[in-house]
Amino acid sequence: MNRRDFCLNLSQLALTLAMMGRSSQLLAAKPNSHQPSVLVLGAGLSGLYSALLLEQQGFKVTVLEARDRLGGRVYTLDNLAGKPESGGQNFSGQYLRLLKIVESLNLPTEQREIPSKQQLLSVERELVLSDNWGMSAVNRLSEKEKNIIPIGLMSYYLSLNNPLTENADWILPKYHHLDIPLEQYLQTQGASEEALRLMNIYPLSMNDIDSASALWGLKNAQRAKKRKDDDLNPMRIVGGNSRLPEALARSLSASIHTQKVVEEIRSTDDDVTVFCADGSDYQADLAICTLPFSVLRQVVIEPPLEAEQKEAVEQLPYTKVTQIYLSVNRPFWQEDNYPIQMWTDSFLELIFPIDNGQDKENTKTLAIWANGKNAEYLDGLSPKELEAGVKQKLKQIRPSTAGSVEISRVVSWGSDPFSQGAYHYFAPGQVQALQQKMSQPWKRIHFAGEHTSVSASGMESALESAERVVREIISL
Ligand SMILES: Cc1cc2nc3c(=O)[nH]c(=O)nc-3n(C[C@H](O)[C@H](O)[C@H](O)COP(=O)(O)OP(=O)(O)OC[C@H]3O[C@@H](n4cnc5c(N)ncnc54)[C@H](O)[C@@H]3O)c2cc1C
16 A cells, blocks of 8 residues: 555545635735645654645645654554553444544454453452352442442443433533542442442543543443444454554655654744754644643643643643563463453552463463552552562462563553653543633644544544544634
């Protein structure tokens, strides 16, 4: 697939965008310039896809990326057995944009295995098979909760009375009364103290249940239900999801400058100038900023953002995620005959095999995945303390792991300077107060990135935001 074929495949979208916008007006406003120019800040999915769509509209595009690799939060660990996805893990049949793009780029996809229902739980250092959880002595849940495994508690409570049915419902004013602390909402649904404790371990897409808005949790539950109703299996790109940003970059003619850490974005009546940490600067008619707000809060914006937008950049919470990859030198699960996958109430939280398309029994890599406070705790350890602490905890909760694993890689999304968290979420009150205003254009700066999307999730939301921001620009 060459660039021309790819552009032809995307021509339908380009046509739609062209019909909606009047890109020539920008040119008309600047009679001496031949081609309107845009600086795209960040070469994750949203930045690369925006760049491609703009190029198709005749804009001159320059991409500035802080890291020495492309893809941002899509990051396949190519050097580890099984090629784990450290960032964007899976997509599904609901990701219509992503599927269209991977098809256009000739990137094959594969189904991922659905984790087996039977898993091992470690609660208060007791090992319990999930099938036996209901009768376990360490199960202190209330009668009605007793048969729900810890990782299922949140979706149980969020599905009891979830009024959201469509993807964009969560931003509607009629649901603002649910923009309250998630913990409080769960209590009103009847969650016991013990259930709340367990839900704070591996709380999907948030640091903990009291820092998140219930609307955010209900939105995630509504999307998960839709996925289940449509019976959609998780997929990934053959060879790893990083192949997507790499292929997108190859299809661009734009210059992509890596190791360009944006420090300041200055907008005037005439143009926008971006200053980088290495002393370089770039000028264009407009800029698209795809930096996560967690990172943008360290960037100087001139003139400064105002009101809700300023507050959103400063305050929007991001989930801390720390992953520890283990290489397996002895299949310890054959010794104790338990499933490999574990949910634990220790700081290790979730442990699971990386077995992309391989025989699970021959798994060579395991991932430990900790969120929120546990991720922060792990991030605070020195490499030596981390190694000793992780091995000791593993041995304590599952003795057969002793001598069977070595740490091969640690990825902390929370302490990565160019993401400062894995994904955004909304704190109580923020959906109502900030969501609508936070991604509006400011002077010559337009905003894209997963945090600015309304209807899509994860990688698809980055692509959705790219289409929206390009429509915004061509209709200027
Ligand atoms: C652990 C994890 C698991 C995930 N699981 C899934 C999943 O299963 N399914 C799913 O769909 N999605 C998942 N996601 C989310 C998905 O990966 C993201 O939503 C998506 O990749 C975000 O794309 P983006 O372009 O908005 O942001 P990014 O990919 O973060 O792009 C922003 C870019 O800006 C760059 N940048 C940052 N600071 C600067 C600076 N100062 N100067 C210049 N450049 C800068 C960054 O390096 C980055 O390349 C996951 C993410 C993580 C981290």
